[in-house]
Structure formats: C-alpha cells, structure tokens
Amino acid sequence: MKALLALSRGIDWLNERVGRMALWLILASAIVSALNAVVRKAFDYSSNAFLEIQWYLFAAVFLLAAGYTFLHNEHVRIDVLSSKLSPRGRNWIDIIGIVFFLFPFVYETVRLSLPVVINAIASGEMSSNAGGLIRWPVYILLPIGFSLLGLQGVSELIKRVAFLRGLIDDPLVKKNEKTAEEELAEFVRAKQQKEAN
Template sequence: MNATKAEALATIIFSGLVLNRQDGPGGIKENPAQIGGSMAVLLKFSGLVDRLSEIVGKFSGYLVLACCLISAGNACIRHVFNYSSNGWLEIQWYLFGFVVMLGASYTLKLNEHVRVDLIYGAVSERARLWIDVIGLILFLIPACLYLAWLSWPFFTLSYLQGEMSSNAGGLVRWPIKLIIVVGFVLLAIQGVSELIKRVAALMGILQVDTTYEKPLQ
C-alpha cells in the first residue's frame, strides 16, 4: 500500500470515528477531504482526550451530589444520634477538591473557564484562535505540567509515610494530594487537545467555536 492510499484509508477511518462527535460550544465540524494522515491521527487523539475529559467531568458532577448527601446525612446523624466524626467532615472537602481538579479539563473542553477579556471578544475569529494557541503553548500546558511535577513529591512522601489527618478520626492524606497531580495532568492533556483543534482550525480543516460567553438558554 503506497503512501497516498494509506493516507486516504486513514482519512476514511478517521471520518467514521469522529465526524459525528459534538465538542465544546457549538460543536466541531470536520472536513474529511482536507484531513491529511498526520492530522487525522492528531484529531483522533484529540477526540479520545475530549471523551476522557467528558467522562471524568461528568463523574465529578456526581461527586457534588455525593458531597451534598454526605453533608446532609452527617448533620442528621449529629442532631438525631448526637454522633459525629471528623472523617465525615473531611471527606466533604476531599470531594470538593476532587470536583475542582477533575472538572477542570472538562471545563476547558467546553471553553467555560473564567477569563478576563480585554481584547479577545473584540477581535476576529482567526485572531482568537491565535490567542488560544499562544496561550496554550506558553502558559496553560507548561504551567500544568510544572505544577504536576511540583505536586508529585508531596504525594509520594505522603503515601510512603502513610500520612494521616491530624484530627482524631480523620482520613489519610495521600488521595487528596494525588488528585492534584491527576487534575493538572488531565488539564495539560486537554490543553494539548485544544491546541490540536485550534491548529487544525487555522489550517481550515475544522470550524471551532471560540465563543466563551453566551446568553442563558
């Protein structure tokens, strides 16, 4: 199979896998005729990352419900049976930390992170893409990887020492430190996915909606 046929086959396979997916505000529209072999692989990777972020993000949403139920249950037990535990109190802020760190990548996928807009909303669509590309390359991805790298020793030390809460009946500490590393890694990977999509948009392969503030539906 020559390179041209291999590229065409990759394009067909890629089109069948990701053409119908909806990503981010407004969705993404692929143009299979313009997708080369290398870009097809990158966009397939981007699609897998987007689906991972969506799964993890929606899971973190259920943790909000779990946190509410635990809080309400702990309050009822404390008032009815005059019993309470520091573990029940600590698990609530554990879950809150899980929600923030696990939901960050999904929020980036939806382009819903809070930003201070000085010029972004006033420039053209192509200029927004360039702003996103520069921001992802110079700030978001390096910062997330650096923070994950800084956080890793805190997790490993906590895990090896079996660190526990200083409060009586408290929880082990390493899970909450691990989720910091996981959250930043997921956010960095989603940043790579967003970078791929915006580069593809600049090449005219995709249409990416960069609008991040819309009226409530």
C-alpha cells in the first residue's frame, strides 16, 4: 500500500501543478478579451481569432483543472444523503462513484476523442469562421484533461481504500483549507467591519 500511496502523492503533485498553471490561463483569457474589446472599439477591427482564442483558453481551464478540482474536493456533490452517513459510508460512496461512474466515463471520453484529435492533426482542420484558428490544439485538450481527471480518480481511489484500511486520515475532510463560501464570508465581514469603522 505504501507504493500506491506514493503513486497517489505523485498524481496529486501533477494535478496541483497543472491546476495552478490553468489559473494563469484565466488571466490570459481576460487579457485577450480586454484587448479584443479595445481593438474593436478603438480601431473598428475585429477578428474571429480573438474570439476563438478566448474559447480555447476557457476550454483549457475547464478541462485541465478538472483533476485539480477533484484533488481539492471542490467538484459538485449532492450532500443531502452523504452528509448523514459516517465517514466510512461517505468513502464507500466515493469508491462506488469512482469505479462505476468516473472511470467508465473517462475511458469512453478518451477513447472517443482520440480519433477526432488524430484526424484533426492529420487534416490540419481549421475553423470554418473567417480568420479562425486551427482546431487540433483545442481538440487535444479533451483527452489530456480527461486523462488527468482519470489519474486523479486513481489517486482518490487509493486514498479512500487507505482510509478504510486505517492507514490515513479521512481524505474527505479538508485540512486547513477554507471553502470558497468561507473565504467569501470572511471577505464580506472584513469589508463590513472596515466600512463600520
């Protein structure tokens, strides 16, 4: 099990790095969007390439950060039932979800997208829009992003099994990490206190 936990840590490290890189793509998308608006208003010029690069960047953020989101347990959950379960019950639910839903979905997505990517690269497929971009860079994000998500699924499965065997703490409990809601609440409280003073 030690080797599997080491593998899990390696996968976590990879998705942490990729996810942090994806954060910079959000900034790049905002800059491209702002430049597009300035050029369009100031010089009365527009290009479909500007719009498409924004779509490509958004796709990159969404797909490349999926594993990162899973790593930080920030993906969408339905806690109505699982919140009433014990930690062991919640981890069993995750194991079932990973094995019977996540892995088959990731496998099928990668299997079905690879021929599309290969065909787009071989044909040099271009956007049908005037001034559009080549398509394969955005197509290749699909198998890469889902592969990273699948790898994170492997890591999370290892952690769930290790927890059930009593080898690690509950991986579903966040360690010194605040949720987005907690961070927002703190920000609002600090702002209200500042305005009150």
